[in-house]
Amino acid sequence: MGSLDANPAAAFSAFAADGKAPFQPLNPEDVRAYLHKAVDFISDYYTNIESMPVLPNVKPGYLQGELGASPPTYSAPFDVSMKELRTSVVPGMTHWASPNFFAFFPSTNSAAAIAGDLIASAMNTVGFTWQASPAATEMEVLALDWLAQLLRLPTSFMNRTSSGRGTGGGVILGTTSEAMLVTLVAARDAALRRTGSVGVSGLPRLTVYAADQTHSTFFKACRLAGFDPAHIRSIPTGPETNYGLDPAKLFEVMQADVDAGLVPTYICATVGTTSSNAVDPVGAVADVAAMFNAWVHVDAAYAGSACICPEFRHHLDGVERVDSISMSPHKWLLTCLDCTCLYVRDAHRLSDSLETNPEYLKNDATDSGEVTDLKDMQVGVGRRFRGLKLWMVMRTYGTAKLQEHIRSDVAMAKMFEDFVRDDDRFEVVVPRNFALVCFRIKANGGMTEEDADEANRVLMDNLNKTGKAYLAHTVVGDRFVLRFAVGSSLQEERHVTSAWELIKKTTSEIMG
Amino acid sequence: MGSLDANPAAAFSAFAADGKAPFQPLNPEDVRAYLHKAVDFISDYYTNIESMPVLPNVKPGYLQGELGASPPTYSAPFDVSMKELRTSVVPGMTHWASPNFFAFFPSTNSAAAIAGDLIASAMNTVGFTWQASPAATEMEVLALDWLAQLLRLPTSFMNRTSSGRGTGGGVILGTTSEAMLVTLVAARDAALRRTGSVGVSGLPRLTVYAADQTHSTFFKACRLAGFDPAHIRSIPTGPETNYGLDPAKLFEVMQADVDAGLVPTYICATVGTTSSNAVDPVGAVADVAAMFNAWVHVDAAYAGSACICPEFRHHLDGVERVDSISMSPHKWLLTCLDCTCLYVRDAHRLSDSLETNPEYLKNDATDSGEVTDLKDMQVGVGRRFRGLKLWMVMRTYGTAKLQEHIRSDVAMAKMFEDFVRDDDRFEVVVPRNFALVCFRIKANGGMTEEDADEANRVLMDNLNKTGKAYLAHTVVGDRFVLRFAVGSSLQEERHVTSAWELIKKTTSEIMG
Known part of the structure; x- marks a missing residue:
């Protein structure tokens, strides 16, 4: 106009x-x-x-x-x-880059990532096969292998180790949902083969599992892959495990399914749920899965980034026994959207289900078997040059600065948690694991829990209307809870402190 | 290092x-x-x-x-x-931006698109719901509605018409494969409901259809969605329809499936196949589909862009009777990766299958029913602010320049086609529809067709080794054929002319 x-x-x-x-x-x-x-x-x-x-x-x-x-x-x-x-x-716009953004999870970012993404947009290369742009595939593989080392993933997940090309591999996808979908499909096809299914006739017998705190996109990915909605098992969790998956309950449900003639196929374990940052016990889940020959995927979309620090790495203990893991540097590793890293222990289990080989993509490099064609590890064929930004982040900042970034966010979250604990109008609802604090106005005095729910809802709405902070909510144990997610890349201590002052003031207005 | x-x-x-x-x-x-x-x-x-x-x-x-x-x-x-x-x-790198790139399809690009994508990377907003970033959703919807008008799509595909919010809608996805997948899933679920399937028990009876020239990613998308590989019908085509789908054959195959107790569910029609730019007759396919209550999707990934020019729009005739259409401005509309536009006539048919509603995303705007939450039209939840670059392209260049861009590419392709026709060592293998010329060294003199295949293979390898041009191949009617795809955004007539000179020279070296 x-x-x-x-x-x-x-x-x-x-x-x-x-x-x-x-x-x-x-x-x-x-x-x-x-x-x-x-x-x-x-x-x-x-x-x-x-x-x-x-x-x-x-x-x-x-x-x-x-x-x-x-x-x-x-x-x-x-x-x-x-x-x-x-x-x-x-x-x-809702300004996700604002230092006053505390909703959902921050979409962290950096000068190096934006520069890398810009150059990718300009080169506009489409790296579906290795030959279609060797450096694009090489860079993606390199960046993923570097990141695997930051995360201390076993070499079985790496594309290329010191002893040459391995059987594992990684790929950068757009979303965690895609990582779930492609691994679900690989697990589904393996289960169908294993059970002698004619075509997909065995599909209605396959079952999948996850804790009730698992991201809703898991249920969607299962439905996309054709699993029966009635066979998506949501395992109840509670405060006794801080809302993490109980392996004993998982075993019970899986065994009951086997007894009923069903085929346990896939388990999704989450490290750092979206709702409250709950952590499913990766190793114990893998042990249960092994009894049933089921695929285990670890969704570490947000908290995976924290595992580059030794003090958080224990959350991935047992990862050497799972089949796949995904984490998203676009959440907490300073890399702009979109960048979800999927690692699988056996790349052929993915490509068996996802490979295509049309005439116009045939080439000597593919025929040699020496290269990875990344189109065979994702939904689509075309793909942006996403590896460049991830590499630029690691290359420019180095491991030490990336760890500093995680620790700085966690320290700010801890500071906020301390503020909350020191004010007896509030409670911290679940123990803080990373940089998310789940808190609420407590049911004090004559308030019922329902009154407190309503007070928290009003608090959130009033805060968000000021334009000076943006918080989202969740429901934990049937209670309305505020989520304070620290870490937007322009955020400093003073923003967290100001937000807390605003929360206190707004609460006084509501309660007074 | x-x-x-x-x-x-x-x-x-x-x-x-x-x-x-x-x-x-x-x-x-x-x-x-x-x-x-x-x-x-x-x-x-x-x-x-x-x-x-x-x-x-x-x-x-x-x-x-x-x-x-x-x-x-x-x-x-x-x-x-x-x-x-x-x-x-x-x-x-394989330089897709090089003016000497003639392989696959060009990934066209522009200064305005790169700038828009850069700003999106920097804002790094995640527009899963309308509320999560109103302008991001509004911009995507606006850009799609503008593009719908460029393509003269019926208003039934638009998000918002002069008479208010419609039932149709669009979404920008990463790839055509995702567009196929989400529409396949919607069609699958509708067919299961229609046939009274208990859960997915009816899935093994569903059938899908496409011409044998359809992109291989269609077959992959069908497998991802759980269709039985044995029920993916590939309808043979031949030179009598220039490799486009024959509606009579489609009807025969669908009727035979119905007679066998199967359920025709989805047909993919392509406007501009990857192999040779064949065009399936959209209206006639829709008419056949209507007899079986099957979903029709039109894949116009490449050639859809040409349909912004009135002289090419007839290739979409009948589109008002299909259920969905996708086209990719990242191919031929000067918008860098990734940008695939999917339009559906009834947005609820998509969101019925793809909707999720976790607690932490609940908000008043969604509850009002007045807004589109784009997460419900795609595989994932997270999403880049892709609408910005597409809008910037249309806003900056305007319809007239975009049409000039298409016409200029087509004119260069026609020039190349004339070069080929004027040299009796070569043949044009199928009539040129857009800016792709499929040609080959003819079997002349003592050469068999197999000799000619080999000569063309050597020609391609030798050309590509020079670094001065990059061509890909295909197989049409069992013959090895060279694909000369015009349109890389830095390309001018002189590059096409130079490539032709190089082809002639290299051919003389081989044939001599």
């Missing part, structure tokens, strides 16, 4: 003085000019973001009202797009 | 003079400095790319040898990452 639309001749002149030169969408000087403008916007955005409301106040459909219901016929100078970005888009 | 690794103190000083200041991964001045360096790299890359070999000459594992098998402990100045990018990564 830039005014230039009314003046096509002027708009065209943005590209060529006479309006007749050929259109050059990647003219290097235009690229340089547009991108420098974008960079300056970003740097200003980070500088000013603290003063912007974290949550916007806009109505559904507002953007169409501002930008128009139909596309422009004629071109406009790039400045018009940038102006509309500033005036119409930014005010409608 | 930068030399600074040996000198941790110096490396730390890249971040703070005393090595003790807190680590600030998003320090706005660092962001500005890193990104400006990246931008200059990109501009230089585009300026020099023409002289780089399109296909690299590197061995599997080469990058580990250059960058090291283990991650560095200490940080290094960003210049070290940039230097290693230049010296170790760039020489191992």
Whole structure:
């Protein structure tokens, strides 16, 4: 809706003085000019973001009202797009990059990651096979192997060890859901083969398992892969295990299924649940799974990043006995979306289910068996050059700074936890494992638990309406609980302290 | 492996003079400095790319040898990452952005798209629900509705029309494979409900259909969704339909399945196949599907972009009768990876299968029913702010320039086709529909067809080894065929002409 639309001749002149030169969408000087403008916007955005409301106040459909219901016929100078970005888009954003963002999990980020992602967008390579862009595959494999070492994963998960190419391997996917889906499919197909199923006739007998705290996307991934919704077992958890999976209960349910003629196929164990950061005991789950020949996947989307610090690594104990693990550097390892790292102990178990081999992708490198074609470890064929940003993060910052980053966030969360514990109007609902604090206004005095639920709901709404903080909630043990997730990449102690002051003040207003 | 690794103190000083200041991964001045360096790299890359070999000459594992098998402990100045990018990564890339790239389909790109993607990486918003970032969802919906108008899709596919919110909708996904998968799952679940299946017990009876020229990822998506591999029908095509799907044959196969007690569930029609750009007749396929209550999906990943020009729009005739259509601006609409647009006529048919509603994502906007939560139209939960780049492309260039871009590519392809037709050593194997020319050395004189196959294979290998052009091949009608795909965004007529000169010269060397 830039005014230039009314003046096509002027708009065209943005590209060529006479309006007749050929259109050059990647003219290097235009690229340089547009991108420098974008960079300056970003740097200003980070500088000013603290003063912007974290949550916007806009109505559904507002953007169409501002930008128009139909596309422009004629071109406009790039400045018009940038102006509309500033005036119409930014005010409608929930600012995940704000240091006052404490909702969900932070999407952490860094200068090195953004630079790597930018270069990937510009190279725009599509690395479906090794040959389609050797360096893209090599870089992804290298970055994953580096990260495996940061996490002290066993070499069985690595693509390439000091003794050469292994049987394990990794791939960078878009989401944890995709990691679950592709491993579910591999496990499903293995179970069908094992049980002598004709085609998918045995599918209705397969069963899958996870704690009731597991991310809802697991249930969705199971349904996508064709598992019977009635055979997705949700194992109850409670405060006695801090909402982690009880291996004895898991065994009982699996054995009952076997007794009923069903086929236990897959277990998802979570290290750091979304709701409250509960941790399922990886090794014990793997031991139970082994009795039933079931696939074990570890979802460490958020907390996996913490395991680069020795003091948190014990949460992965037993990982050498699982089949696959995924974690997302786009959550807590300073790498912008999207970047979910999936490791499998036997890459062939994935590619057996996911391989395609059309004529136009046949090439000598693939035929040699010496290379990994990453399309065979994911849903799609096309793929961004995601390895570059992950490598740039590790290369630029180094292990020591990445550990410092984790520890700094955990220290801030601990500080907040201490604030909460020192104020007797509040309670910490579950022990803090990482950088998420689950807390609530306690049922004090004449308040019932239901009254407290309502008070917490009002507290959250009132906090979020200020624009000075954004918190999300969950339900733990039937109680409405506030989640305070520390770690947005621009966050400093003072933001945590200010948020706590705001929480105290808002609580006084509600309770008074 | 930068030399600074040996000198941790110096490396730390890249971040703070005393090595003790807190680590600030998003320090706005660092962001500005890193990104400006990246931008200059990109501009230089585009300026020099023409002289780089399109296909690299590197061995599997080469990058580990250059960058090291283990991650560095200490940080290094960003210049070290940039230097290693230049010296170790760039020489191992297949340069999809090169104007001498004629393989697969080009991954077209533009200054506006890269800028939009960069800003998305920096904002790093995760728009799973509308509330999680209103502008991100609003922008995606707006960009999709604009594109729908460029494609003259019926309003039934739009999110928001002049008369308000419709029942249709769109979503930007990572790949066509994901678009196929989610629509397959929706169609699968609808067929199971329709046939009174208990759980997934009816799944082994469901059947799906596509022409034998359909992308292999369709067969993979069907397997992911749990369809029986034996019930994925591949309908033979031949030169009599230029390798497009014959609706009469489709009807026969579907009727035979019904007669055998099976349940036709889903048909994939392609507009512009990867192999040879064949076009399945959309309207006629929809008419057959209607007789069996089967879902019709149109895969227009590549050629959909051409349909923004009136002279190509007829390839979508009948689209108002299909259930879903996907096309990928990351292929031919100047938008960098990843950007696949999926439109469905009834958004609820998708979300019925893909919806999740965990406690921590509950919010008033969702409860109001007034907004779209895009997580319910895709595999995962998390999602990049992909709408921004697509909007920036349409906003900056306008419909007229985008049409000029398509026409210019088609004109260059036509020029190449004329070159081939004018040289009697060659033949054009199928009529050119868009900007892909399928051609081969003919079996002349004493050559058998098998000899010609081998000559073409040698021609391709020799061309690709020069580094001055990169072509891929396919097999059409049992013959080895070269694919010349025009349209890389830096490409001009002179590159097509040079490639043709190189093809002629190399052919003379082989044939002589």
